[in-house]
Amino acid sequence: MRESGFCCAGCSYVFRLVHEQGLEGYYRIKDDVTAPADTAVFQPRDYSWLETLQSEAEATAESIPAVTLDVQGISCAGCVWLIERVFQQQPGARDIMVNAQYGTMRLRWVRGEFSAADFARRLQALGYLTGPAGTRDGEPESRGLAKRLGLCAAFAMNVMLFAFPTYFGMEPSFEYARLFGLLALAFGTLSVLVGGGYFIGRAVRAAREGGLHIDQPIAIGIVGAYAGSLYGWLAHEERFVYFDFVSAFIVLMLIGRWAQVAAVERNRRRLLAHQPRAARVRLADGTEVAPEDIRAGHLLSLAAGQTLPVESRLVGDEATFSLASINGEAEPRVFRAGQRVPAGAENVGRAARRLEALQPWGDSLLARLLAPVAQAPGRHALLERIVRGYLIGILAVAALSGLAWWVATGDALRAGAVVTAVLVVSCPCAIGLAFPLADEIATVALRRRGVFVRDDSLWARLGRVRKIVFDKTGTLTLETPVLRNPEVLPALAAGDRAALFALVRDSLHPMAQSLLENLLASGAQSEPVAGAVQEVIGAGVELGPWSLGRAGWRAGETAAGGTVFAHASRVIARFEFADTARSDARAEIAALQARGLRVHILSGDAPAKVAALAQDLGLAPADARGGLSPEAKADWLEAHDERAALMLGDGANDSLAFDRALCRGTPVVHRGVLENKADFYWLGRGVGGIRALLEIDVVRRRTQRAILVFSVAYNLLAVGLAVAGRMNPLLAAVLMPVNSLLTLALVSYGMRRVLARTRATH
Numbered sequence: 090m091r092e093s094g095f096c097c098a099g100c101s102y103v104f105r106l107v108h109e110q111g112l113e114g115y116y117r118i119k120d121d122v123t124a125p126a127d128t129a130v131f132q133p134r135d136y137s138w139l140e141t142l143q144s145e146a147e148a149t150a151e152s153i154p155a156v157t158l159d160v161q162g163i164s165c166a167g168c169v170w171l172i173e174r175v176f177q178q179q180p181g182a183r184d185i186m187v188n189a190q191y192g193t194m195r196l197r198w199v200r201g202e203f204s205a206a207d208f209a210r211r212l213q214a215l216g217y218l219t220g221p222a223g224t225r226d227g228e229p230e231s232r233g234l235a236k237r238l239g240l241c242a243a244f245a246m247n248v249m250l251f252a253f254p255t256y257f258g259m260e261p262s263f264e265y266a267r268l269f270g271l272l273a274l275a276f277g278t279l280s281v282l283v284g285g286g287y288f289i290g291r292a293v294r295a296a297r298e299g300g301l302h303i304d305q306p307i308a309i310g311i312v313g314a315y316a317g318s319l320y321g322w323l324a325h326e327e328r329f330v331y332f333d334f335v336s337a338f339i340v341l342m343l344i345g346r347w348a349q350v351a352a353v354e355r356n357r358r359r360l361l362a363h364q365p366r367a368a369r370v371r372l373a374d375g376t377e378v379a380p381e382d383i384r385a386g387h388l389l390s391l392a393a394g395q396t397l398p399v400e401s402r403l404v405g406d407e408a409t410f411s412l413a414s415i416n417g418e419a420e421p422r423v424f425r426a427g428q429r430v431p432a433g434a435e436n437v438g439r440a441a442r443r444l445e446a447l448q449p450w451g452d453s454l455l456a457r458l459l460a461p462v463a464q465a466p467g468r469h470a471l472l473e474r475i476v477r478g479y480l481i482g483i484l485a486v487a488a489l490s491g492l493a494w495w496v497a498t499g500d501a502l503r504a505g506a507v508v509t510a511v512l513v514v515s516c517p518c519a520i521g522l523a524f525p526l527a528d529e530i531a532t533v534a535l536r537r538r539g540v541f542v543r544d545d546s547l548w549a550r551l552g553r554v555r556k557i558v559f560d561k562t563g564t565l566t567l568e569t570p571v572l573r574n575p576e577v578l579p580a581l582a583a584g585d586r587a588a589l590f591a592l593v594r595d596s597l598h599p600m601a602q603s604l605l606e607n608l609l610a611s612g613a614q615s616e617p618v619a620g621a622v623q624e625v626i627g628a629g630v631e632l633g634p635w636s637l638g639r640a641g642w643r644a645g646e647t648a649a650g651g652t653v654f655a656h657a658s659r660v661i662a663r664f665e666f667a668d669t670a671r672s673d674a675r676a677e678i679a680a681l682q683a684r685g686l687r688v689h690i691l692s693g694d695a696p697a698k699v700a701a702l703a704q705d706l707g708l709a710p711a712d713a714r715g716g717l718s719p720e721a722k723a724d725w726l727e728a729h730d731e732r733a734a735l736m737l738g739d740g741a742n743d744s745l746a747f748d749r750a751l752c753r754g755t756p757v758v759h760r761g762v763l764e765n766k767a768d769f770y771w772l773g774r775g776v777g778g779i780r781a782l783l784e785i786d787v788v789r790r791r792t793q794r795a796i797l798v799f800s801v802a803y804n805l806l807a808v809g810l811a812v813a814g815r816m817n818p819l820l821a822a823v824l825m826p827v828n829s830l831l832t833l834a835l836v837s838y839g840m841r842r843v844l845a846r847t848r849a850t851h
Contacts, residue, residue: 100126115174118170125773128569140206143204155198158193159221161219161359163192164355196208218361218759244284249337280335281335291304292309309512318330334825345521345522345526360765393597397455398450399447403424404443407626409422410424414741416694429447433454439630475797486812514808527839539773540781544769548786555733557687557737560742561699563740564755566668568599568739570669572607588632592632596630604664619633635656639653652665675705691714694716700715719743756772
């Protein structure tokens with residue numbers, strides 16, 4: 090797809106749809122960088138849950154039915170505009186309200202004229218997935234920080250307004266001097282309550298838990314400066330008054346924290362909190378139950394595309410199930426009547442299948458794999474050392490300098506002024522503003538490469554990664570097999586092309602999905618073809634005289650190999666597929682190894698297939714293991730220093746290994762399995778995002794070390810002046826913003842190559 094100007098078939102397909110539907114205005118509104126389209130744009134998705142929601146909404150007494158849904162993929166104002174325009178094009182649509190901050194939309198429609206499922210399918214084709222509205226614990230943290238920031242910025246400007254006259258020569262005897270001081274005190278106090286309270290509260294909680302946190306030195310600076318200033322105002326001692334510093338410092342710290350939190354929340358917002366297909370399970374009698382309510386002996390009706398929640402016995406006709414997400418097998422497997430089907434198997438046939446549950450949900454392997462595991466928060470060793478050194482150093486210097494001045498002069502007020510000045514000028518801007526800003530710039534740069542950090546504690550752990558562990562199917566390889574002879578498709582006659590499209594359009598078989606992806610990317614349209622598609626389990630599908638399936642099934646030819654598309658007994662085309670590695674996998678693995686990292690493959694697929702892939706990628710045979718169960722993957726990590734491993738996987742069979750690994754990432758965000766366990770996810774058809782993540786982290790850490798060196802130099806100078814008794818509020822008011830500006834300049838300079846590189850690669 091690079092020759093066409095697109096990174097993948099998904100992007101090409103979405104671009105064409107946007108223009109065909111008259112929605113090209115999206116490209117004038119959207120952000121400069123657009124994430125690659127996920128493969129979900131091509132894959133059939135079950136929207137029966139949404140049809141049920143719509144029926145329930147229309148059954149209420151409300152005159153205008155409405156429903157609220159979560160949306161996956163919203164990243165900018167352009168996304169909101171596009172979703173609203175698509176809704177307005179739907180028959181029976183009334184109004185829609187999209188909340189980009191929460192990743193939700195509320196629809197209202199005309200009863201009996203609107204189809205919520207059709208609307209969801211159109212959004213899916215454009216790269217947005219819908220799901221049931223999840224529960225939310227209050228407003229996002231970034232929104233609360235933005236409110237605090239807005240208020241504190243206003244307070245800071247007012248404090249400066251009433252402090253400036255003092256710096257420009259206003260005498261204490263001036264009739265309004267005391268009023269100006271009172272107003273500065275009032276607005277400074279509001280700054281501490283509204284903005285400082287955020288940092289002070291977090292610092293207190295960290296202290297109670299016996300840990301060190303970045304907010305502790307920030308809180309000490311705020312409390313020390315405010316306490317000294319309050320005393321100075323009460324005692325009419327101007328040398329103690331630093332209300333302007335307090336308010337400005339709080340604003341700067343809030344800016345850094347908001348930028349850091351907002352970047353991560355934006356990436357989390359792209360994911361659905363709940364994947365709908367596992368929400369309810371239909372029994373054979375038509376009732377629906379939650380997976381937790383399934384009992385042994387229940388007869389289940391598993392629709393096409395649904396995942397089997399518990400181990401069951403197939404009842405009736407034979408059926409085809411994909412086990413890729415639980416054992417890594419790329420090829421679907423045919424099960425006969427009476428055979429056991431494992432939990433986690435996906436029905437990739439065209440019809441619903443009946444199965445008898447053999448266990449309750451609590452005993453299911455899938456329940457174990459999907460069970461949430463509380464991860465210990467990542468500890469940032471360098472940052473903890475910095476915080477510890479800062480706390481010990483600045484408190485010791487303040488106490489010793491105050492004591493020395495008291496002994497030398499006998500003037501307690503003079504000694505108190507020195508202590509206050511030390512606490513004021515020892516600005517922790519490096520860790521309070523610059524460190525979070527460097528993290529935010531790194532997060533934005535990665536988003537331009539299609540990599541999305543969803544847990545900011547990842548940065549604290551990346552530096553300890555010494556080995557990369559890949560799953561095979563769906564991670565090192567694509568979710569669907571690669572069509573090796575795509576040039577056959579444009580050569581098909583129009584009627585044959587329409588028949589092939591109809592045969593693969595609603596199929597979940599990996600090879601049918603691959604054909605559908607290539608047909609859609611090449612501009613194929615769904616055209617009516619007489620008849621209904623029939624499936625012959627283990628052989629293929631047919632539509633009137635057309636058939637698509639294994640060689641020798643319908644066409645009468647005897648040559649083995651390939652997937653044959655035929656009309657009656659005439660072979661029209663033979664398609665060759667391969668479960669090959671992602672296009673850049675070999676080069677990227679070599680680059681990772683050149684960085685001194687050990688690369689491994691852990692897969693549930695056949696050992697021979699895993700060994701062949703490892704050889705193709707240049708990995709040693711000892712570094713590739715196949716035939717592993719989910720438990721065996723986790724056990725291998727525990728036996729090979731899991732606290733230094735970055736685990737990359739896509740299915741439920743990787744879940745236990747995810748729980749053990751130091752860091753976790755996934756390329757699949759539409760299954761509802763690993764995306765909410767992962768520290769990051771990436772989109773697109775390559776694995777280059779892994780190296781980009783590590784390279785950007787190196788630049789980020791190098792920048793933070795430079796900032797730390799500068800901060801130490803600044804604090805030595807500023808604290809030295811304070812200890813010498815030469816620090817006054819005016820000098821502090823000048824040094825603090827200068828220090829902050831220089832710190833920000835260092836961040837921008839240090840991270841400039843990261844941003845330039847990501848712009849160049851976009």
